[in-house]
Amino acid sequence: MNPTYDGIQSLPPCPYSRPVEVIREDEYPHMKQGIYLDHSGTTIYARTLIDRFAHKMSTNLYGNPHSANQPAKISGDMVDAVRAKALRFLGADPRHFDLVFVSNATAAIKLVADSFRDLAEQTRSGRFWMGRVFNDPEAAPDFACVSFYKIFGFPDLGGLVVRRDSGHILALRRYFGGGTVSMVSAIGGAWHVSKGLEAANAGQAGEADGHAHGLHEGLEDGTLPFHSILALGEAIDVHRELYGSMENISLHTTRLVRRLYEGISSLRYANGQPLCKVYCENVEEFGDAARQGATVAFNVFCEDGSYVPYSTVEHAANERGIYVRSGGICCPGGIFSSLGYEPWQLKRARSAGHHCGSDGLSIINELPTGVVRASLGAMSTTQDVDAFVSFLHGAFIEGRLHQRVPPEMETEMEHVTPQPAYSTG
């Protein structure tokens, strides 16, 4: 094992104001419990964020923002301020965009999808956006979904950024919850007046000030997760203090992911068989932040070129305190495209007993049904990356795994395809 890491030399160094190892030591003592490489699942929260959140919670009286008392007003003002702060963080000008708080990105997508189903409309285009997506409101996406915990680690909160010009589509939704209507009749015939529709109409007539009657008011059903929104405000501040900007994080993780890719790709058995197959369209993507995020998806080979079940890799890593994710990783379309599946092979996989989730079949007819995913975050270090590469080398090439198969894998392997030994000694 001797990676040269040539591709890293030309990449800019980590731009943080303090070495990432120092940030890690100060802010993430809880990450000493292992090598955490599942930042696409969720990244990890900083200690200062939790301290400041706890301080605000214990020194203020926050009420339900739907009430009219003073504690409610404190919450309401705080929610307004955090909404504006979050839009600024995302680079979305509040004059052109609104932010609807939801529980996660899935809920944001569902909110949009439900509205389109009600309206049977189509999006303006199927474009893919990256970088400063909201710079030009005319070219920006109508709807953008975000899970804030994936950026800050905490709170567990999501958002839907809505281009105000397109907000009327959401305001026409059929179903609604408490707080989203300015009037509702439950007697003598049901009718309601949506705050969102009022805001959208006012906006189209040029009357909206962009703040007073936001579209969000017609879309946030029931009581807002106001404690989580409080935490989001702290999260944005702490994040800026630690990392400066998302661009800085991108520079840092781009360099690290290139190292991870080069490390994994350098691993070979004595007979020359590569240890891993990395899924990407072009290897030069690793090192280009516009084309590749901080994630490497791969599968592990045995010395004879057959596949090691991805669940075996995840399990073996987990036992050594290295935390990655494996399987369909919430992305069935991307995964089966990358694996080269034909539609009939998907049906065959289902017939063979494969299903989504951690106990699906890792290998069917000698082909993997998923991948191993190692993903990096703002506070990931070179040591994390090297520890993982070293684990792969030790476990599979040096054979420290001792051919031991986790119990839950035995049934799978017996019933599907006999696996050659991957311990090569």
Ligand SMILES: Cc1ncc(COP(=O)(O)O)c(C=O)c1O
């Ligand atoms: C690749 C991927 N896409 C989408 C999601 C869904 O995000 P959320 O659960 O926050 O809606 C996840 C969650 O882990 C994910 O890993």
